[in-house]
Amino acid sequence: MAAPKVVPLAPLTTLGVGGPAELWVVESHAELVEATREPFRVLGGGSNLLIADAGVPERVIKLGRAYNDVRAFGPAAASAAGIWLGGATPLPGLVRRAAALGLSGLEGLLGVPATLGGAVVMNAGTRFGEMADTLQEVEVLLEGRLERLSAAELGLGYRTSALPPKAVLTRARLRLSPSSQTRVRARLAEVDAARRGQPKAKSAGCAFKNPPGDSAGRLIDALGLKGLRVGGAMISPEHGNFVVNLGGATAGDVVALLERVRERSSVPLETEWELWG
Ligand code: FAD
Ligand code: EPU
Known part of the structure; x- marks a missing residue:
């Protein structure tokens, strides 16, 4: 295993947002056991995560090529x-x-x-x-x-x-x-x-789970919120349930944008993403 290093997590996520953490890339059972001895989180493809700008205090474990x-x-x-x-x-x-x-x-x-x-x-x-x-x-x-x-x-x-x-x-x-x-x-x-209506820009997929019997994307679209922007984060003009990173978005921008959507929605919206930090 390469020695664990503190690295920015943003490049390891599809949204491209998030501060630093100690990254443990493990290549064997023994390394994994060692890595899990202190508080940790597990990072997969980073495609359903919103990681805080301050990063996370726990170790971040990523299964390496051996897995x-x-x-x-x-x-x-x-x-x-x-x-x-x-x-x-x-x-x-x-x-x-x-x-x-x-x-x-x-x-x-x-x-x-x-x-x-x-x-x-x-x-x-x-x-x-x-x-x-x-x-x-x-x-x-x-x-x-x-x-x-x-x-x-x-x-x-x-x-x-x-x-x-x-x-x-x-x-x-x-x-x-x-x-x-x-x-x-x-x-x-x-x-x-x-899937053709989904944006190609950097995102973490759908931000909210669909409420029973409806689509969060349709709801957000009907509220006229497509294109709404906070800093570098925007509700995709293509699909209302995707938040895209226009470049340089912070987790703070994304959280504020989600909050603006929730304030406007009469239907409670639960995030699909896991929030780290
Ligand atoms: P991560 O985002 O890295 O982690 C997600 C959670 O899984 C975290 O809690 C993490 O700790 C945990 N985890 C990851 N690996 C492990 C492990 N080995 N052991 C224990 N815990 C682990 N999702 C859908 O369901 N349907 C879609 O159609 C869809 N479309 C998407 C399109 C785009 C463009 C993007 C960016 C995302 C999309 N997603 C979709 C969201 C995302 O891909 C899924 O939620 C996916 O399951 C996340 O997997 P990941 O490996 O990236 O996990
Ligand atoms: N719609 C709008 N405006 C929008 C977006 C959607 O009117 O901006 C309408 C569509 O026209 C359609 C309905 O809402 O009539 C449903 O839209 P879509 O087919 O895009 O499906 P979705 O419910 O928005 C779900 C999943 C996606 C998955 C697609 C394809 C959730 C939260 N989303 O989206 O999963 O890819 O179906 O099956 O369950 C994800 O989970 O990250 C994700 C991307």
């Missing part, structure tokens, strides 16, 4: 036993490989820039499918010991799971269904079409 099994993904994923993949495996790579192999189950996750660990923790998904569809079991490091939890024990719901707060997801076992390249690619095209 990225994208190259190991193969036909075994459709076997009865499924396939174990490390927590740092990037979802976009898995979606691409599954399509090439004609395996179905991950299509709904096209366009989600997560690691497998973060996708399980948030039960990432779209209306076309979610992590829970293929997840069988996880391995977690909890208080220095590896344990296994079945998908049922994780209580996966809409953008939520009951993974114990201090657990590090080291591996997950997925099981996909045999299909054909043609069918999987047709489904991917459908998911892609549904």
Whole structure:
């Protein structure tokens, strides 16, 4: 393991916001156990996080290359036993490989820039499918010991799971269904079409969870708040539930912008992002 260093976290997130923390990139079980001896947080792809400008006092643990099994993904994923993949495996790579192999189950996750660990923790998904569809079991490091939890024990719901707060997801076992390249690619095209209205600029995906029976993006749009700006943060003109970083946005800008939206909304809006610091 490279020696832990204090680094700015902004470049490790998709929104590009956040101050410093001590970063521990771990490449083995022993390193992970060592890293978890003091208070910590786990960083995945940083695509659902708003990190404070002052940074975070805890260690930030990132699973390194040793936990990225994208190259190991193969036909075994459709076997009865499924396939174990490390927590740092990037979802976009898995979606691409599954399509090439004609395996179905991950299509709904096209366009989600997560690691497998973060996708399980948030039960990432779209209306076309979610992590829970293929997840069988996880391995977690909890208080220095590896344990296994079945998908049922994780209580996966809409953008939520009951993974114990201090657990590090080291591996997950997925099981996909045999299909054909043609069918999987047709489904991917459908998911892609549904995402076309989303901005390409730096963001952390949707800022708020959808309230029951409605879409936060539609609500924010109907309030006329698209394009609203605080400092370098703006409600995307393309989709009302995306906050984009125009360059140089601070966490303070983003928080103030979210507050302005909440003040105007008669429907309570709960953030989807995890706020650090
Ligand atoms: P992070 O954001 O790094 O972390 C999220 C949480 O997971 C934190 O609590 C973190 O501590 C925890 N975590 C991460 N890895 C581990 C681990 N190994 N062990 C324990 N805890 C861990 N989400 C959707 O659901 N659907 C979408 O369609 C969608 N579209 C998006 C589009 C864009 C352009 C962007 C930027 C984001 C989008 N998101 C979407 C949000 C985001 O990608 C998901 O919430 C994703 O699951 C976050 O995964 P991550 O690896 O980036 O986790
Ligand atoms: N809409 C508007 N104006 C907007 C945005 C949306 O009128 O500015 C309308 C759309 O026209 C559509 C409805 O609202 O009729 C729903 O919009 P969309 O299809 O974009 O879906 P969403 O509910 O806004 C959800 C997820 C996304 C996921 C998409 C695609 C949440 C909070 N959002 O968005 O997930 O990619 O569906 O399935 O659940 C995320 O979680 O980070 C995320 C991006």
